[in-house]
Amino acid sequence: MAIVAKTTVSLIKADIGGWPGHSTVHPELMKIASQELEKAVKSDLIMDFHVTHVGDDLELIMTHTKGEGNERIHKLAWDTFIKGAKKAKEMKLYGAGQDLLADAFSGNIKGMGPGCAEFEFTERPSEPVVAFMMDKTEPGAFNLPIYRMFADPFNTPGLVIDPAAHAGFIFEIWDIQEDKAVFLNAPEETYDILALIGAKSRYVIKRVFPKEGGKLPTDEAVAVVSTDKLFHIAGKYVGKDDPVALVRAQSGLPALGEILEPFAFPHLVSGWMRGSHNGPLMPVGIKDARCTRFDGPPRVGALGFQVANAMLGMPSDLFDDPAYEPARKKAGEIADYMRRHGPFEPHRLPMEDMEYTTIPEILKNLDSRFKKV
Numbered sequence: 001m002a003i004v005a006k007t008t009v010s011l012i013k014a015d016i017g018g019w020p021g022h023s024t025v026h027p028e029l030m031k032i033a034s035q036e037l038e039k040a041v042k043s044d045l046i047m048d049f050h051v052t053h054v055g056d057d058l059e060l061i062m063t064h065t066k067g068e069g070n071e072r073i074h075k076l077a078w079d080t081f082i083k084g085a086k087k088a089k090e091m092k093l094y095g096a097g098q099d100l101l102a103d104a105f106s107g108n109i110k111g112m113g114p115g116c117a118e119f120e121f122t123e124r125p126s127e128p129v130v131a132f133m134m135d136k137t138e139p140g141a142f143n144l145p146i147y148r149m150f151a152d153p154f155n156t157p158g159l160v161i162d163p164a165a166h167a168g169f170i171f172e173i174w175d176i177q178e179d180k181a182v183f184l185n186a187p188e189e190t191y192d193i194l195a196l197i198g199a200k201s202r203y204v205i206k207r208v209f210p211k212e213g214g215k216l217p218t219d220e221a222v223a224v225v226s227t228d229k230l231f232h233i234a235g236k237y238v239g240k241d242d243p244v245a246l247v248r249a250q251s252g253l254p255a256l257g258e259i260l261e262p263f264a265f266p267h268l269v270s271g272w273m274r275g276s277h278n279g280p281l282m283p284v285g286i287k288d289a290r291c292t293r294f295d296g297p298p299r300v301g302a303l304g305f306q307v308a309n310a311m312l313g314m315p316s317d318l319f320d321d322p323a324y325e326p327a328r329k330k331a332g333e334i335a336d337y338m339r340r341h342g343p344f345e346p347h348r349l350p351m352e353d354m355e356y357t358t359i360p361e362i363l364k365n366l367d368s369r370f371k372k373v
């Protein structure tokens with residue numbers, strides 16, 4: 001096995017057609033994606049890959065040595081989605097090609113519709129990496145779990161008792177409305193971090209970095225979240241920008257179990273039916289990653305890899321586990337409770353967020369009937 005200087009993991013995803021409706025991905029599209037990525041391995045463009053889906057999102061998990069934002073890697077993902085979308089159109093799958101918003105590839109997949117989380121790092125002697133994939137929600141849905149992994153000692157005892165994690169971590173937070181970013185330190189600035197990321201439709205955690213003096217290079221991210229906001233790109237509502245994230249684990253970072261623990265609490269996220277409702281995030285194995293009830297509830301899948309010399313190896317389906325059964329049951333109860341509100345807030349999103357859905361068209365018709373009071 002070749003020893004590599006630095007490894008890049010790229011997780012690029014798109015909804016290129018649902019089967020049926022917006023529930024899941026047809027096996028035929030997964031097959032096309034696997035064939036395309038297999039060819040890319042043979043031509044030495046990528047080292048290894050795993051194709052999967054969560055809900056109606058096709059997920060390409062790839063390893064290579066070409067760094068972040070590499071044009072050839074992004075083009076590979078784009079061309080793979082285009083090929084899949086062609087098949088999806090032939091099969092009349094639902095919303096075929098829905099996330100492919102650009103007419104032609106323009107150097108980087110960011111801003112073209114698909115979502116992307118990728119990081120480049122120097123492999124440690126052993127390198128556990130988890131790919132988290134969510135459907136029917138938005139990037140801010142990662143704020144709570146990522147915060148808890150890297151900044152909450154009630155979730156991550158390593159922050160208290162592991163000297164290598166004790167200094168804390170640096171959070172890169174993006175304001176996705178004004179397109180600016182800020183770096184904040186945990187634990188010193190946790191109240192500031194929370195002041196921002198509690199507003200999860202606007203401020204999203206983009207990356208987490210180690211601090212000086214630890215075991216890890218401070219310029220290599222240990223967690224990264226996709227922050228591509230579809231409605232900002234498209235200018236009108238075209239479906240939620242279902243997010244993905246990559247997180248490295250162990251040896252000075254949160255342990256695998258500390259990374260998975262936040263998902264034992266099915267917190268409320270925005271998205272679900274018509275991208276317009278708050279609902280619980282249900283952690284599921286990939287076999288259960290089908291959005292059915294009320295087009296949901298929003299789901300999160302997690303695949304774990306032991307990355308070795310830029311090879312992914314076999315995935316372990318981390319939420320396909322009875323330990324997450326209580327969280328799924330709780331999510332079911334919360335779904336019942338939220339659903340009983342019907343079209344009322346806070347089940348339905350507040351008016352500002354509904355701006356990005358189709359409701360303005362309905363309300364426009366009432367404009368002329370409003371009289372001054």
Ligand code: F6R
Pocket residue numbers: 021022095136137239240271272273274275295
């Ligand atoms: C949510 C989602 C679905 C659709 C809903 C209506 O992100 O994808 O809940 O919004 O099924 O879809 P259309 O308007 O395509 O019939």
Ligand code: MG
Pocket residue numbers: 015017018021022056095098239
């Ligand atoms: Mg869809």
Ligand code: MG
Pocket residue numbers: 015055056057135136242
């Ligand atoms: Mg989706």
